[in-house]
Amino acid sequence: MRLRTALLATALTTAPVAATMATTITGPYVDIGGGYDLTQTQHLHDFDNDRLEKGYVNHAPAASQADVRDTYSPSMHYRERVRHGDGWTGFASFGWGFGNGLRAEVEGAYNWSGLSGMTFSQGGPRGGSTTGRTQGSDRSYGGFINVLYDIDLKRLFNIDVPVTPFVGVGAGYLWQNVSSNTVLASNSSLNLRQHGTNGSFAYQGIVGAAYDIPGVAGLQMTTEYRMVGQVESFSMGNITQSYNANYGADNSHPSYDHRFNHQFIVGVRYAFNTAPPPPPPAPAIVPPAPTMARTYLVFFDWDGALLTGRAREIVAQAAQASSHVQTTRIEVNGYTDNSAAQPGPRGQQYNLGLSLRRADSVKAELIRDGVPASAIGVQGYGEARPLVPTGPDTREPQNRRVEIILH
Template sequence: MKNEDEKMRLRTALFATTLMAAAPVAASATTITGPYVDIGGGYDLTQSQHAHFAGDAGGSGGGSATYRHQNGFTGFGSFGWGFGNGLRAEVEGVYNYSEINHASNASANRTRGSDQSYGGLVNVLYDIDLKQFGIDAPVTPFVGVGAGYLWQHYNPTQSNYANGNTTRLGGTNGGFAYQGIVGAAYDTGIPGLQVTTEYRMIGQPGSFTDGAYSGTSITNGHRSTGNVNFDHRFNHQFILGLRYAFDTAPPPPPPAPVVAPPVVTPARTYLVFFDWDKSNLTARARQIVAEAAQASTHVQTTRIEVNGYTDNSSARGGASGAKYNMGLSIRRADSVKAELVRDGVPASAIDIHGYGEQHPLVPTGPNTREPQNRRVEIILH
């Protein structure tokens, strides 16, 4: 019966997490770059644990019992860093609390008590960009793993048996802990602020060394003490949280103004701009590429020319800078071509070229970061 109760609580919490994941939010998904903070809390379900009583701690000759946990809660706070490519690393402090309401062994009993754990973990997580699967939604799923150190403290927990005997346990012991994380972040429309839902499984190997926890047994008026050890511990947690990213990266430069001709005709040249030393497309850049792809189906087009350029600054110093920028311009042109193909343009109709620092849109002095020179031109012939 107790296993069925645990399964029912686990299914209910999983269903609640699924409902939160389905809630719509009007915004665009975000990949974190730079520092962020994260806080959260929720429901903690601790699996039943097996206790081993050494000596006379559990009565004459020792013994064992299974302790069943009931209601519990968890809370955490973390500080992390996003690398802009989906990967994140963070340091986390966590606190868990759980009630203990039953201990089963050879005779009927009533048990009351609780336990708590606290400590720190280091987590590595990966945000899954749904745009790479063609899904433009305001949600970013993520997965992660963590490892660290937790102290496990059993508050005074007493079991009263039908025959009048009593056992008590308590004490604190620390050890290695690990966790797996599955969740999703939802943009709120406020820059940098996201709501998160998570499922976490925390595991902590059992403590079989003498003196891990203390136990007391009162049998027929005789009091005896000894050690109590527990097997592997598992916490299942269902969490709602808030995360704020301090994104210090400058926004992408606005596209160059286009003077509309007096007669409305489909545009023949499109400009796509890039962040410094980047070849990935921004959301605005994808819109411009989509417009070019659509225009190619409405006007007579025999060939599409895609030309990549850079400004005259470089992530590589010295003489290798120009060579590096030449390669960067080709990568930018390749990114635009790949997006055109995703938008339905045949790859055989697209010619790409990389010109590096040549033919700047805005003349500048040497080693100048000029947003309008970091571009790809899409020309419909």
């Protein structure tokens, strides 16, 4: 009944809860825990009958020595069943996580359980059994080296919960210490006392789950079930069983069989190198592709700076485009051909001024069409930068122009 209740409690505590993605341990960590221990009934064997027989015979009355010799004959041995009551367990461990789910740790453990009763049976001519009430305790302590594997639910099954199931195995060494006194119910004159310590190889299997604690990186609560087995040597000279009866008293050295502990544990684990996950990278800001400058050409009559009807239409188009397309500035550049109204060296200087008057005419028209004056830059280049290359003193209509450039 106790075993079923503890299993149910462990199953309920391992139910997943909603939060962020579970932690995978990388680097050092510490783990402590404790809980309920249920030790299975153990069996003992005692083969020291030559010594028992001599001890009881020597202390028995002369009339009873034959009966004692027959009862404790060398062909007989004792079998005992030791029943355990409720107990508890505790452990502390230091380990290292490799970042891929595998962990290795060194653990120190302590287990305690009360002893509730003993059944004593014997073989031979006077074989039989009797049950006694036991007072005392049984404890074991030692260490393990464990290897565990954390099951990453997100990576393996795409389940995003703050729970990490784990499984593991361990091997080590445990010392068992016994201190008990049993009064046999059918023979109140016979007391059995056991005391002493013996060590042997031990192993364990582990299954459990870790739960991330919100707001504290690396801190987890754990629940787990452990089955601990301890291999007992057949010659346990360090545990002594004392017999105290009407015929006298003597000691023997019983042998315990395999010991099994079922443990249901709640603990806390802290991983030192666990940092909160980095925030997701900010979306890359892609600058808009630079827009090509739009150019409008306005042409003029020879030696003229007045806008024609067609020229005014082109200026209006440029003004309208500047209001629909994001425009940072507007260039208005004036040009002339390489002919001049004034002959001689003063011709180039005259054309430079003529190109600037043409640019000012276009600027004034843009302002009338709603373009702010502050957005317009004016420049005159004269005969420089011809649109169509020509010979000297050539009246080329396409070179008599103003360029409206929207940036």
